[in-house]
Amino acid sequence: MRLMTSDYTELAASGRGYVTDLLRPDRTYDLLEGYGFAVTRSPSGxxxxxxxxxxxxxxxxxxxxxxxxxxxxxxxxxxxxxTEVTRKAGSDHPAFHTGAAQGWHTDGLLEDIGTIRTTLLYCVRPARGGGRTFLLNAGRVFEELRQRDPEAAGVLLRGTILGRRSTIPGVVREAVGPVFAALGDGHYATRYGEGQVERWYPKDAAEQRCLARALRYFRARRDDPDVRIDLLLQSGQCLIFRNDVLAHGREYFTDDPRCPRLLLRSLHTDAPGCAS
Ligand SMILES: [Fe+2]
Incomplete structure (x- = not known):
């Protein structure tokens, strides 16, 4: 991956990410390699x-x-x-079936860091308003932090710093792990998030201070278009992104009840082009 030296500013210049033709692996691989995501398009719209x-x-x-x-x-x-990601009456899922905004997270609440390497999000119908998907090059922000404040960055590597807890009513499950882990190629796997599910476990007051500095750094950096891109998927577009290296979130949306927003989501333990 070249992700660490790339940024999203050029891609976001038109206000949108780059959309490839459907199933052009050569171009799409390039985008995935450089930016961690690509959007393909259905020939039929x-x-x-x-x-x-x-x-x-x-x-x-x-x-x-x-x-x-x-x-x-x-x-x-x-x-x-x-999975169908849509508003569904009577569902107990706190994120899938509402129009509420979803904070930064990676998919795979209970999985070990880096397990789910790819997420596909296929847009059947967009929302009436809102519903953008946000992507954050979390590994690059982490690398910046590592250079500026290695002590704060070090806390995010500790194996028991972050618990992620289910918010589904009646499902009491939590998985504890690091926020970042070195992949050995200069990149980092991530499970960065700041939303409803995170529980932080600093081991003492000094670590608590380091953690606060680290999270503050992420909050200050995560709206910068160099490291973040917002995508509004249209009908027939499929977003492919590296869930192991990017964090993502969702903007609040409103629906036309006669044709509500519908996205299909699948998760994969493979990365495009490098089956594990
Ligand atoms: Fe997600």
Whole structure:
């Protein structure tokens, strides 16, 4: 990956990320390699949910992604491997089935850091208003912090600093791990987030101060378009992103009740082009 030396400013100049033609692995690999994400486009434009499932299967095949991974949190709940992200009356899921904004996070609440390497988000229907997806080059922000304040950065590498706890009613589960882990190629896997699920476990007052500095640094940097891009997916567009190295979030949205926003999501333990 070249992610550490790239930035999103050029891509965001038009207010949008770069959209490739559907299934052009050469160009899309380049984008994934350089920026950690790419958006492909359906040849047909607007699509049905059935078309979307078929096109997601084609994206998986073209980019060497295996079958969708069922995350530990949902494994006992009969969730399908490709999940519908839409407003759903009566659902207890705190993030999938509401129009509320979703804070920074990585997918795979209970998984070890770096387990879910790729997320696919396919837009069947956008919202009436809002619903942008935000991506943050968290590894680059971490590298900056490491150079400026190694003590603060060091706390984020400690293996028991961050717990992530389920907010699904009645599901009491938490996984503890580091916020960043070196991948050995100069990049870092991440499970950075600041939302409803995080529990921080500094071991003493000194570490508490370091942690506060580290989180403050992320808050100050994460709106910079060099390291963050906001995407408003259109019908027939599929966002592919490296969930192990980018954090993401979602803007609040409003729906037309007759045709509510519908995204399909699948998670993968492979990275595009490098099956594990
Ligand atoms: Fe997510």
């Amino acid at each position: 607007a699509v049905s949910a059935k078309d979307a499932h078929r096109e997601m299967a084609a994206v998986r095949a073209d980019f060497g992604l295996g079958e969708p991974y069922a995350p530990l949190l949902y494994r006992d709940r009969g969730a399908p491997p490709v």
